[in-house]
Amino acid sequence: MSAEGPPEPGARPGEVDRAVDHLFRRASGQLVAALTRLFGVGNLDLAEDVVQETLLQALDQWPLSGIPANPAGWLYRAAGNRAIDALRRAETRQRLNPQVRAVMELSGSPAGGPAASLPAWMLDDAAIAADTLRLMFVCCYPALPVESQLALILKVLAGFGTGEVARALLAEPTAVEKRLYRAKQRIRDARIAFELPPAADLASRLNAVLAALYLMFNEGYSSSFSEHPIRRDVCLEAMRLTKVLTEHPIGQRPEPWALLALMCFHAARFDARTDGDGHLMLLRDQDRTRWCVPLIAEGFRALGRAAAGESLGAIQLEAGIAALHCLAPRWEATDWPTILRLYDLLLEVKPTPVVALNRAVALAEVRGPRVGLEAVELVVASGALDGYYLVPAIIGDLHLRLGEPEPAARYLARAHELTASPAERRLLKAKLRVCGMGRPARDTLQP
Amino acid sequence: MEDFLYLFRNTAGNRAMSPEEMERTLHKWRAWIGELAQAGHFKGGEPLDRGGKVLAGRRQVVTDGPFAESKEVVGGYLIVSAPGLDDAVQLARGCPIFEAEGSVEVRPIIHMT
Numbered sequence: 351m352s353a354e355g356p357p358e359p360g361a362r363p364g365e366v367d368r369a370v371d372h373l374f375r376r377a378s379g380q381l382v383a384a385l386t387r388l389f390g391v392g393n394l395d396l397a398e399d400v401v402q403e404t405l406l407q408a409l410d411q412w413p414l415s416g417i418p419a420n421p422a423g424w425l426y427r428a429a430g431n432r433a434i435d436a437l438r439r440a441e442t443r444q445r446l447n448p449q450v451r452a453v454m455e456l457s458g459s460p461a462g463g464p465a466a467s468l469p470a471w472m473l474d475d476a477a478i479a480a481d482t483l484r485l486m487f488v489c490c491y492p493a494l495p496v497e498s499q500l501a502l503i504l505k506v507l508a509g510f511g512t513g514e515v516a517r518a519l520l521a522e523p524t525a526v527e528k529r530l531y532r533a534k535q536r537i538r539d540a541r542i543a544f545e546l547p548p549a550a551d552l553a554s555r556l557n558a559v560l561a562a563l564y565l566m567f568n569e570g571y572s573s574s575f576s577e578h579p580i581r582r583d584v585c586l587e588a589m590r591l592t593k594v595l596t597e598h599p600i601g602q603r604p605e606p607w608a609l610l611a612l613m614c615f616h617a618a619r620f621d622a623r624t625d626g627d628g629h630l631m632l633l634r635d636q637d638r639t640r641w642c643v644p645l646i647a648e649g650f651r652a653l654g655r656a657a658a659g660e661s662l663g664a665i666q667l668e669a670g671i672a673a674l675h676c677l678a679p680r681w682e683a684t685d686w687p688t689i690l691r692l693y694d695l696l697l698e699v700k701p702t703p704v705v706a707l708n709r710a711v712a713l714a715e716v717r718g719p720r721v722g723l724e725a726v727e728l729v730v731a732s733g734a735l736d737g738y739y740l741v742p743a744i745i746g747d748l749h750l751r752l753g754e755p756e757p758a759a760r761y762l763a764r765a766h767e768l769t770a771s772p773a774e775r776r777l778l779k780a781k782l783r784v785c786g787m788g789r790p791a792r793d794t795l796q797p
Numbered sequence: 798m799e800d801f802l803y804l805f806r807n808t809a810g811n812r813a814m815s816p817e818e819m820e821r822t823l824h825k826w827r828a829w830i831g832e833l834a835q836a837g838h839f840k841g842g843e844p845l846d847r848g849g850k851v852l853a854g855r856r857q858v859v860t861d862g863p864f865a866e867s868k869e870v871v872g873g874y875l876i877v878s879a880p881g882l883d884d885a886v887q888l889a890r891g892c893p894i895f896e897a898e899g900s901v902e903v904r905p906i907i908h909m910t
Contacts, residue, residue, distance in 0.1 A: 374816035374823075406811055409819045411844040413826030414805075414873040511815020583817075 372583075374405055376590075377425045378509030383481035384426075388433055391488055392538040394506060400436055404429040482507065482594050483601075484544050490558045491537060498533040499562045500569070501526055508587040518569055518584050546600060559595070560609050560665070563588050567613050582620060589613045596652070608656035608665040614649030615672035618642040630773035634681045646676045664700040667692050686715040703734040711744060719751040739768035743778060750785065759785040800840060800906040801885040803875040803892075810897025825893040833877060838888060842875035876906070 378401050385397035407428055408421075418424040489502040497519070504515045505526075512530070516523040547555040570584030592610045595601035622640035625631055653673055656666050671692050678684040693709035706729045714722020726745055735741045746761030759782060766778040811819065833839040847870050851862035863870055879885040882905055889901045 372817070372820070374820040378816040402812075405816055405819050406814075409811060409814075409823055410807070410847075410872055412823060413830065414842045414844040414875070417827075509816045511813075511818065514815050514817065 373421055373425075374408075375509035375583075377401075377422055378405065379507045380478050380482060381425065381429045382506050382509075383485040384478065385429065385433055386485055386488070387481050387544055388437075391542045391544050394534050394537070396436065398506065400429060400432045403432055479594050479598060482591070483598055484546060486559050486591060486595070487547055487555055488537060488542055488544065490555070490562050491540065491542060492555070492558055493540065494533050494536060496562065496565065498529050499558070500566055501529050502533050503562060503566060503591070504584070504587075505530055507591065508584075510584075510587075518581075552600060556600070556603075556605070560592075560605055563592050563595075564609060564612075564665075567616070571616055585613070585617055585620075589617060596655070604656045604658060604661075605663060605665055607652045608663070608669045611649045611652035611656055611669040612665060612672055614645050614652060615669065615676050618645035618649065618676060624773070630771075630777050632777070633675065638679060641676065649673065649676065662695060662699075664696060667696040667699070671696070684715070686712055690716050703729050703732060707735065707741065707744065714748060714751075719748045723748045723752070737768060739765045739774065741765075742768065743774075747781065750781065755785040798878050798880060799882075799885075800908065801877050801879060801882070802902075802904045802906055803842075803877055803885075803889060804871045804902040804904065805873045805875075805892075805894055805899065806869065806902070807872050807894060807899040808897060810899060822893055822896075829891045829893060830875070832891065833875075833888065838877050838879060840876040840878050842873065844873035845871055847872065871902075 381401045381404065382394070382397045385400055386394060389396050404425055408425060412418070412421075485507055486503070489507060490499050494502070501515055501519065504510045504518055505512065510518065512526055513523050515521075516526045519526065521529075546552070567585050567588035570581045570586075570588065589610065592606060592613060595606045596610055618641050619633075619636065621642065622636040622638065623631055631637075649669075650673065653666075653669055656669060671689050674685050674689050674692070690709070690712040693705070693712050697705050697709055707726065710722050710725035710729065713725050723745065726741070726748065729735060730741060730745075742761040743765035746758045746765060749755075749758035749761065762778050762782050762785065766775055766782070769775060769778070811822070814822070830839065830842075849862055851860050852858065853860070877885055877888060879888055882903065885903050885905075889903055892901055894901060
């Protein structure tokens with residue numbers, strides 16, 4: 351079975367380990383999806399337990415037996431064996447659907463033996479993708495609050511542990527556990543089928559999935575809660591799931607492609623977003639040679655697929671704006687007039703204060719800081735963004751550009767108060783130093 | 798140089814790990830064993846299935862085993878070559894099993910000469 355024994359002298363463990371990079375987390379999500387097909391949507395806990403036991407078994411054996419030549423295959427077979435054992439327990443059988451009986455009949459081999467007789471669908475790539483998609487729709491069950499949908503995706507689909515989910519969502523682990531418990535309860539009570547939504551509901555259910563994936567990516571991307579590396583993993587998982595969506599017939603529409611494009615453009619900037627000391631860099635100041643060109647290329651490929659449709663929805667417009675930024679070799683070369691036009695269109699289909707705020711920033715670039723300031727003040731007047739640190743941060747910055755350091759300092763200090771992110775605070779402090787307000791400001795601010 | 802048997806006993810310390818944490822632990826194990834191999838200490842080793850049987854006594858009574866308590870079960874072994882027992886113990890200190898509150902039993906192997 352094993353082709354890779356313990357390391358020979360001279361062999362570098364790192365080389366083999368590449369094969370298992372994030373394998374456990376990836377496999378966890380895929381296995382839960384496959385087992386949910388077997389056990390039914392109401393038994394997510396059972397699926398998760400089987401997967402956890404399987405991974406622990408691998409952790410138990412692989413250090414001494416070596417990593418198998420096909421690690422994913424090993425995990426699938428082991429999970430299949432455990433699933434069969436679970437099915438043999440009478441009390442489990444009673445809860446299960448007819449498909450299970452078929453599995454039971456097929457797998458007459460003794461418990462613990464190789465699962466050669468397991469149905470092929472458990473080990474098939476296309477089936478894995480289809481099951482992942484079904485589970486995505488389950489997690490994004492519309493009756494669930496969005497935070498619960500997000501927690502479910504992170505835990506069940508993306509293979510994060512409860513503690514990791516808590517860190518990603520800036521919540522307490524016990525709160526996350528409760529949330530997951532209640533969400534699974536509701537799913538169980540609703541008796542949802544493990545199928546793709548019917549055609550009539552597909553568009554709206556798909557929107558829910560896209561919204562959740564978008565939110566998930568933003569949670570990972572934003573630095574508002576921590577500088578923990580989990581952020582990037584959450585973004586990459588959101589991208590991976592979006593990709594699974596685009597590769598399936600039901601995802602062959604503009605919106606999933608546009609979302610993927612948007613994520614690619616943002617993810618391309620990961621390495622440039624922080625400088626050598628871990629400080630957050632504004633788009634303006636980023637070293638663009640550190641942007642990931644292959645990801646940008648992938649973003650444009652996805653954008654091309656998104657443009658095939660007839661309507662220009664919000665995600666496509668946002669992706670277009672992100673694309674324009676990625677196209678500019680330098681901040682100064684940014685095509686602001688086109689970006690502004692896209693924001694004008696975006697504001698029509700998505701008239702939110704945040705969009706208006708971002709549009710105001712583009713406006714300032716095209717028509718000057720004074721015009722931008724007026725636009726921002728209109729947004730502020732609505733009161734919708736009170737407490738959002740970016741508002742005073744932008745106002746402060748515009749005043750700075752107008753050569754008005756006093757109001758600039760006031761607003762930047764306010765922004766500093768409003769944000770909890772250490773990275774953002776460092777950025778704001780640096781700007782305050784530019785204001786040249788001297789000691790008083792420094793004394794009153796926390797690092 | 799002498800040969801020593803390392804008997805690994807894992808508690809339930811791993812049970813609540815996330816997949817990512819498990820993978821990191823796996824990497825640590827491979828790194829530790831890799832170091833033993835590179836330094837010429839590694840002579841062999843394999844995991845042991847946690848099931849099995851115990852036969853005991855004149856009547857050879859068979860029980861499912863080895864033990865009911867998982868923390869007493871030996872999960873695997875290594876054969877390690879080292880100058881002496883103290884060295885073998887020192888080499889064992891790098892094992893990731895301790896982070897999960899597990900243990901390593903170090904026993905000199907007696908070779909007949």
